[in-house]
Amino acid sequence: MAHNRQFLSLAQARAPFFVGVDVGGTNIKVGVVDDDGSPLSWLSIATEVERGPDDGVKRMAGAIERAVQDAGLAKKDIARVGLGTPGTMDVAQGILLTPGNLPGWWNFPIKQALADACGLPVTFANDARSAAYGEFWAGSGRVLHSMVLFTLGTGVGGGIIIGDLLVTGEHSAGSELGHLIIDHNDDARMCSCGQRGHIEAYASASAVVKRTEEALEAGRASSLKKRIDSGEELTGLMIDEEAERGDELAMEIILETARYLGIGITSAMHAVDPNGVVIGGAMTFGEHESKIGRAFLERVKQEVRERALPTLADLTTIDFAKLGGDAGFIGAAGLARRDYMQETKG
């Protein structure tokens, strides 16, 4: 167990309350959120995938109990639980299919298992879609009627929200914006999904590392080389750090990544035409606070101006996400709230 930080006091919070569970390959985050999207408590446990899904669900239920206690609440105060997991999955059936991050958890009816284990109704969603909904409900998208989210991490995730609709698709593959095609050519880069030309093959953390390795192998000079030669592993963070220190190749790789992202954003804008686009995930290069983050965002916007239908770039906001790593559990809780509102309406 890591972290356990109080965000909002119970006196300030607004009932009803919801729990969000964000399952990743390494950690599971569990948090209690009020009716307004503010977290009252959260904690993180190790996923320990190798212990299997039954054990995992049991530990999730334990973490939910602790998070509820930490918030000063009892289980009866929780209206519903939201559960976000990596795909592939069958959202309607509540089943994990073959999630690459969760070996051994395949074809597991996780939604029902968690509902049984914690004794609360559960809403099930894809993790990227949960994060998108979190930003829409309580983060950068709070003022927007419609929003597109791109998350840059190990892969490239996405979320499309139009008013009340979170685009999940008919086969749980809606909003898979990491798999928008940006290169039709036969020699386009190979995506982790096994198909060619997807933006994930250009703009994910692993793609950024691969493109950097290629440039180094081609003989490009860079301060990255010294760190790699001294035994460090090349990562997105290292590229960010060396760019901050003025390394030309690192900066070039980052701006090229922004350019690829701008292409994908433009396609998503032409499909959805949202009020705003939000960029989240672990690899957003320092975001607003840093010189690199600002340059990254500016390069994204430049590419959108150069590629989008005239006037559309001016009408559409593009900004970084606000909730960081909390977007997943906040959004899962928000989706639970949405289902709860739907049920209590009828």
Added chain:
Amino acid sequence: MAHNRQFLSLAQARAPFFVGVDVGGTNIKVGVVDDDGSPLSWLSIATEVERGPDDGVKRMAGAIERAVQDAGLAKKDIARVGLGTPGTMDVAQGILLTPGNLPGWWNFPIKQALADACGLPVTFANDARSAAYGEFWAGSGRVLHSMVLFTLGTGVGGGIIIGDLLVTGEHSAGSELGHLIIDHNDDARMCSCGQRGHIEAYASASAVVKRTEEALEAGRASSLKKRIDSGEELTGLMIDEEAERGDELAMEIILETARYLGIGITSAMHAVDPNGVVIGGAMTFGEHESKIGRAFLERVKQEVRERALPTLADLTTIDFAKLGGDAGFIGAAGLARRDYMQETKG
């Protein structure tokens, strides 16, 4: 005035009735449609753009009256009128902005003008979105919960429908699938909108002609050359005809077009994940009936299999549109019906 064909007798038809108006750069189609999407009458008048929008709207109102008479109905039997026009436009304000096909009709409040001229409430939509809704309501998409339409014509149009939602976007640029980017490179083809790499620059009728001209200029042998040399204009139809006669270049161009379309369809599938994709428009190479049409569709499907997330291609139907040139006015009428249902509900 052209054509005036009776589709459905009044005795078979189901009230309420709606009128659809489909405005193009050359012709305006007006039809009366019953509650089930079956046309009772339709007629076509010349747009005569040069006579200006006020005159155009007056003639539309006249055509509506005639179509209603032809259907054996009176104006009081019509619940609402649907109006589809080419963009750019402001759907919410009911205004034509700068439609390239309608010079002299720019910044014209066409929705209110038609409502005043015909004395009926009017629903306003983009022409490609109207056609998509027509196929969804009464054509190839009739059995689908969600659908993506691509139309291949002078440009490449699109429509995304998810359940009750027709994706119009916040700035009337939603569903602009012709502007999905399929080539991120700086030397990508230039689209008619002035930006690079959009699928319209590869798969529209004008793009097909351009690609063929380039191949001929590069010295490719083809039976097309003889027809061009004898003074004929190179068109999509001519390429279709020569492909039917066994011309290798013509066939190659058609299959390459299918490949580009398959790339765009794949991106749309990853954004929306619909039940089905429908391909319409003037340039669909004979559709089902012809050898070329079947080869075209097969090549589209092959590209989707090679580019889409594993299993998704098998789960998503891809087929030609059914309503042909009637999709626009039927869909406009369908959108009018949707607004009417909404109003009478409340």
